[in-house]
Amino acid sequence: MSLKLIILGCHSATPRENAHPTSQYLEINNHYFLIDCGEGTQRQMRKYKVGFTKINHIFISHLHGDHFYGLVGLLSTFGILNRERDLHVFGPKGIKEATLVMMRTSQSHAKYKIIFHELLSKKSELIFEDEKISVKTIPLKHRIYTNGYLFTEKQKPLKLHFDNINNYEEIDKADYLNIKAGKDIHLPTGEIIPNSELTLKAKKPISYAFCSDTAYKPDIVPIIKNADLLYHEATFLSDREDLANKTKHSTAKQAAKIAKEANVGKLLIGHYSGRYKDISEFKKEAKEVFLNSEVTEAGEVFSID
């Protein structure tokens, strides 16, 4: 069980030479996800050696250009690269029409199937699940319909602790399923062997919460509670809390308050407004509320093992 997050872009609004709009690449429990896709994301993927073929799921938070204008270029490139595997795209209603109109206009013929999962709900919902991972939406508050995403590893099954099991001749292979299911074992002698003695605990599942863009919204705290890693936007510092309120963005302090309330392991912030030249101020402001806060920069990698 492990997580690797590569920041492909973490600035707001208009791209500049060294300010790339939001996109992240997430490896979690052998899944490979792209989160948001601002203009130039495919170039950033090349730059930071993110494999194009691995990605089968793309999650778009909202349809503002700085989170979504790179999608059609990436999908077209998948076509040029002769992709054949299905691609799942999760995002707000409207993403399908806009993407398909662009692809039709540019005669981008994709051999592969693009399956759009358009989101509408204002409540948190489970949108993806398999034996390894679940993905839930985190309803956010922005000028346009927006979701964050919570990626959670599934708890792995208990492992048999053979060193201990082999001490009991009475335990048969037929009991293994019950042991794995967490049951204690009743020996014919009447002795009860507690499950904890017969199993090895699997590692704790890792979770990652991505929250961008959003105004301060404390009601997301129960959804992201105890996440190992939280990315929360911080477009402004507290000096411009008025502007944050007006544009439905957060300050670094507000992001840190969410991290603290949710008791996350680590906070990453990004989506800095172009007005700030020194992003270390964001880290300083966040750390005053939540010590384990980091600012992100394109190309940075955050790992949890």
Add this chain to the structure above:
Amino acid sequence: MSLKLIILGCHSATPRENAHPTSQYLEINNHYFLIDCGEGTQRQMRKYKVGFTKINHIFISHLHGDHFYGLVGLLSTFGILNRERDLHVFGPKGIKEATLVMMRTSQSHAKYKIIFHELLSKKSELIFEDEKISVKTIPLKHRIYTNGYLFTEKQKPLKLHFDNINNYEEIDKADYLNIKAGKDIHLPTGEIIPNSELTLKAKKPISYAFCSDTAYKPDIVPIIKNADLLYHEATFLSDREDLANKTKHSTAKQAAKIAKEANVGKLLIGHYSGRYKDISEFKKEAKEVFLNSEVTEAGEVFSID
């Protein structure tokens, strides 16, 4: 009368770290034009200090993604920057719908007016003209409807050569309009003063022809004849002329043949396929046919005074 061309991107198809799709910024006779707008163009404009506010006219050759996917991001950024002046966008039919669907989806509210000039004709046509400049289409041959563009300065009026005029007391201010119009002057004495003695020739108007993407198409030669500067795509070297034919692109040799036939001042080539690591081979191949050939790279500036 002068021309300045900044190459913002000159590689084909999929963006890579140092391979930006087609876009050029052209200053000609106090006009500021953007030609093509692949993904990431606005970032390249920032990088090479191209003023966003100067541009009032954008010319898109065709709607393949590598020539057009950066347009909607740039138009949205114009909105964020509170642009108020009208913007004229020239391009193939379909450009308006795709752009407006994307802008509506991303709720990009532009205060300024975008005037789309959708092109349909398969013949060269005059699409823009004022007292300083004319712009004509150059019908090209590609897998999708495509036009190149010929930008030509208008001939400036003749200037009065006062040093000579003042030698003739008989010439009156009332004659100046006739002299500027190129007429000879008949003195009351019966003497005829030739116009060439009374005027200074204005500089020769400069012209720039942009031709991308296209298969080898010699019938464009009369349209671009004697242009001072020609950009002609060369996606392949002659070793892959078969692939050039199949994909309706040109080789460096074919681009140079067009330059030679058209007797242009200088040839610029670009749109190199990603398969070629060493673009100096393109220059070598072109120079064998047309000596004044150059390969382009992002950030390069070509000027004519």
